[in-house]
Amino acid sequence: xxxLLGPFFEGIxxxxxxxxRAIVMGRLRPLLGxxxxxxxxxxxxxxxxxxxxxxxxxxxxxRGDACVRMSRADWLDVISGRVAIMSVVxxxxxxxxxxxxxxxxxxxxxxxxxxxxxxxxx
Amino acid sequence: xxxxxxxxSWVRGLRFEDIPPECVAKAKDQLxxxxxxxxxxxxxxxxxxxxxxxxxxxxxxxxxxxxxxLTAVPDVAAYLNSFNAQLxxxxxxxxxxxAGATVIPxxxxxxxxxxxDGRELLLAIVVGNEMAGRTGRAILDGAYVGNSLPNxxxxxxxxxxxxxxxxxxxxxxxxSLSCFMAMECCPPGFITDAKALINSVPISQGIRSAQMALxxxxxxxxxxxxxxxxxxxxxxxxxxxxxxxxxxKDWAISTxxxxxxxxxxxxxxxxxxxxxxxRENAFGSEEIEExxxxxxxxxxxxxxRYHSLQPDMYRQFAEGTATHMPxxxxxxxxxxxxxxxxxxxxxHFTREYIQDPALAALAKKxxxxxxxxxxxxxxxxxxxxxxxxxxxxxxxxxxKLVEDMPGAPGNPFDVRSKFMSGVAPVLGEEGAARxxxxxxxxxxxxxxxxxxxxxxx
Numbered sequence: 379x380x381x382l383l384g385p386f387f388e389g390i391x392x393x394x395x396x397x398x399r400a401i402v403m404g405r406l407r408p409l410l411g412x413x414x415x416x417x418x419x420x421x422x423x424x425x426x427x428x429x430x431x432x433x434x435x436x437x438x439x440x441r442g443d444a445c446v447r448m449s450r451a452d453w454l455d456v457i458s459g460r461v462a463i464m465s466v467v468x469x470x471x472x473x474x475x476x477x478x479x480x481x482x483x484x485x486x487x488x489x490x491x492x493x494x495x496x497x498x499x500x
Numbered sequence: 501x502x503x504x505x506x507x508x509s510w511v512r513g514l515r516f517e518d519i520p521p522e523c524v525a526k527a528k529d530q531l532x533x534x535x536x537x538x539x540x541x542x543x544x545x546x547x548x549x550x551x552x553x554x555x556x557x558x559x560x561x562x563x564x565x566x567x568x569x570l571t572a573v574p575d576v577a578a579y580l581n582s583f584n585a586q587l588x589x590x591x592x593x594x595x596x597x598x599a600g601a602t603v604i605p606x607x608x609x610x611x612x613x614x615x616x617d618g619r620e621l622l623l624a625i626v627v628g629n630e631m632a633g634r635t636g637r638a639i640l641d642g643a644y645v646g647n648s649l650p651n652x653x654x655x656x657x658x659x660x661x662x663x664x665x666x667x668x669x670x671x672x673x674x675x676s677l678s679c680f681m682a683m684e685c686c687p688p689g690f691i692t693d694a695k696a697l698i699n700s701v702p703i704s705q706g707i708r709s710a711q712m713a714l715x716x717x718x719x720x721x722x723x724x725x726x727x728x729x730x731x732x733x734x735x736x737x738x739x740x741x742x743x744x745x746x747x748x749k750d751w752a753i754s755t756x757x758x759x760x761x762x763x764x765x766x767x768x769x770x771x772x773x774x775x776x777x778x779r780e781n782a783f784g785s786e787e788i789e790e791x792x793x794x795x796x797x798x799x800x801x802x803x804x805r806y807h808s809l810q811p812d813m814y815r816q817f818a819e820g821t822a823t824h825m826p827x828x829x830x831x832x833x834x835x836x837x838x839x840x841x842x843x844x845x846x847x848h849f850t851r852e853y854i855q856d857p858a859l860a861a862l863a864k865k866x867x868x869x870x871x872x873x874x875x876x877x878x879x880x881x882x883x884x885x886x887x888x889x890x891x892x893x894x895x896x897x898x899x900k901l902v903e904d905m906p907g908a909p910g911n912p913f914d915v916r917s918k919f920m921s922g923v924a925p926v927l928g929e930e931g932a933a934r935x936x937x938x939x940x941x942x943x944x945x946x947x948x949x950x951x952x953x954x955x956x957x
Contacts, residue, residue: 400872404879405641406797408737455808459869462801465808468687479643480736490804491797494869498794 382450383416383424386457387435390492395432401491402428409484415442419449428485444478446485459493462486503725503743508671510747511627511658516619516943518748519626526753527625528939530592533758533915534604535566535935535954536922537591540762540846541584542567543926546693546823550583563609564951567926571955574660575707578609579700586696588762588846589647589828592907594629594752596645596882597636602652602699602706603628603659608954610663610707611947618942618950620663626753628659633752635724635731637742642735646765646802648685650734652699653678654724656706664714669721676719678702678709679730690829691806691813691822757884760906760913761844764829765884766802768905770795773888774838776900785840785862787892793831794871794887796878803831803868817854824849832863839890877903884908926956 394401402410413427413434425442427434448456452466463486466472474482501509516524541547551565559570563577567584571577585591585601592600603625611621635651644650657678661671683702689695713719723729724743731738761771770793793799806813806826813830816822827833827849836859837848853859877883884905890898906913916936923932935953938945 397872400876403876405645406879408641452808460867461804461807464801465805468690468805469808469810470688471808474687483643483645487797487801490800491870491875494800495872495875498869498871 379421379450381422382418382453382457383422384435384437387416387424387426387433390496391433391435393492393496397492397495398430401488401495406484406487408480409488412444412481413440413442414481414485415440415445417445417447418453419447421450428488444475444481444485446472446482448472456489457493459490459497462490502722503740504672504675504722505668506744506747507631507658507724508668508675511631511662511671512666512668514623514627514662514748516623519623520751523626523751523753524622526756527622527629528942529758529915530600530625530629530753530756531604531939531942532919532936533592534585534600536915536919537588537601538566538581538584538605538922539926540590540922541587544587544846546587546696547584550696551580554580562613564612564955566608566954567956569956574609574613574711575704578605578703578707581605581609582700582703583696586699587693588849589764590759590762590846592756592758593646593765594755594757595633595637596640597632597649597651598647598699599629599632599655599752600758602656602703603632605699606656606659606703606707607663608947608951610660610710612951614663614665615946615948616663618945618947621947621950622942624659624663626751627662628655629753629756630747630751631655631658633755634743634747638731638739639735639737641737641739644684644735645798647695647698648687648690650682650684651731652702653683653705653730656703657709660707660710661713664710666710666714670713672721673717673719674706674710674713676721676723677713677717678706679723680719681705682730682733684734691809691816691826693823693825695825755909757905757909758907758913758915760918761834762828762846762849763834763844764802765905766796766798767829767831767834768907769884769886769902770799770803770831770888771834771838771844772902772906773886773900774835775842775844776902777888777890777898778839778842781896781898783892783896783898785836785858787894788839788862788865788890789893790891791835791839791866792889793835793866793868794874794889795868796875796885797870798878799831799886800868800870802829805829814854814860824854827854830863831868832866833859835866835888836860836862927954
């Protein structure tokens with residue numbers, strides 16, 4: 379199975395560096411400086427730190443401030459921009475632990491923004 | 501002085517003369533708008549189920565269950581009236597907090613029971629909005645957004661407390677008792693009638709706490725801001741400065757946004773774009789090839805949030821595991837209705853429309869994308885804009901931009917017309933007009949008189 383998350387986050391990394399001020403504003407700012415572990419069920423995982431200077435992507439097995447874990451099919455839907463991570467959470471297919479809700483909810487908005495805004499700009 | 505004490509002192513000491521006339525006018529607008537929302541819901545089967553269930557062992561009391569000829573004790577009447585205000589998501593918000601569906605039911609039910617005059621009723625409405633707006637701002641950076649902000653145990657207790665004449669210490673007790681069991685909603689409840697209880701539950705706690713504080717029940721003095729208190733319990737991020745900065749100078753009710761359509765507030769401008777396109781151009785919905793909605797991220801957050809459900813919303817509606825509720829947060833379905841029927845009303849969230857295959861087919865042609873400028877305008881300036889592009893089979897490209905929603909400050913819609921269309925079917929044209937006149941001149945009337953005028957015969 380080809381890698382999904384690595385190419386996706388590496389692909390948006392440059393866009394993030396150039397545009398994060400237009401993406402992470404107002405109530406989304408608490409995401410800055412936090413890291414989220416993204417996992418495909420029975421597949422790859424990586425940790426992304428949402429920094430002001432860029433996305434810090436690592437595969438070193440760190441836990442992150444939160445974990446988003448869902449199926450490959452749901453990830454494909456999220457990566458397309460059709461839905462956000464929170465859509466999968468509300469469908470009951472992605473855990474949403476109480477102590478991780480802030481980074482998960484903000485990352486959900488930010489990733490759908492990046493994907494669809496980048497597409498709209500093309 | 502603690503935040504809770506400062507707030508309680510302000511609530512106790514506020515005089516009608518201290519409130520700017522434009523804020524009093526906003527309170528009257530809010531009253532008209534929320535009454536419309538309540539009356540529009542009052543014949544719905546879910547409303548009837550709630551009222552029958554809550555009065556199973558008897559009705560009766562000093563407060564009106566709106567849209568009926570029944571009365572109840574204040575917390576029950578307010579609970580049911582709030583349920584109806586929320587059933588079609590047809591209410592309002594100040595700052596970021598959905599205030600009208602808590603403040604108006606609380607003020608009407610307690611005000612009617614306490615037989616306060618119209619000035620005191622209007623003052624209590626302004627107080628409730630101030631507290632909802634400020635606590636909403638205080639937790640705005642946390643995980644909750646919009647209608648799910650868990651802050652109403654503060655505003656309901658203080659609105660009721662003011663109307664019952666509580667002193668400063670009693671007000672502190674009332675709000676602290678109300679906030680003791682801090683309530684948060686479970687997000688999956690937004691696909692059923694459960695969501696309509698979102699303000700009812702804190703209302704009953706707020707009113708009961710104020711009544712008990714009046715008779716000597718003692719609560720803490722600082723539950724709102726305590727480091728292990730209410731706001732710290734319901735939110736990861738808390739900005740306490742929002743609670744009292746410029747209290748009595750900046751008025752939350754001046755930010756009132758009333759909804760012209762039964763829909764989540766994030767989606768109003770997208771619907772307005774669709775309605776303008778449909779009303780200004782001649783085309784049939786079957787001619788539509790593609791629709792793209794450009795909007796702030798918040799519109800995508802709401803408008804696609806139920807697109808991963810399995811089975812999907814329509815199937816769950818048919819099977820009875822969901823109600824119309826998730827469609828009130830959707831963009832594709834209500835936009836399809838707007839483009840097809842050139843209107844969006846509560847009736848469009850009934851079975852006849854939800855199960856119309858043509859609407860479902862058109863909804864599938866609608867996609868959403870974040871627009872950088874509209875996104876900035878929302879997250880930095882609280883402007884709720886959208887742009888919609890419709891492509892037709894004959895090659896026509898129809899586009900409309902709405903920079904801020906109708907119902908925003910400076911961009912009003914006809915609230916009185918909404919009021920008449922909601923209330924007249926229940927009270928009759930004459931009865932509805934009489935209520936509107938009472939509200940226009942509420943300074944010279946009383947809450948009990950208003951409550952009686954609102955009773956169905």
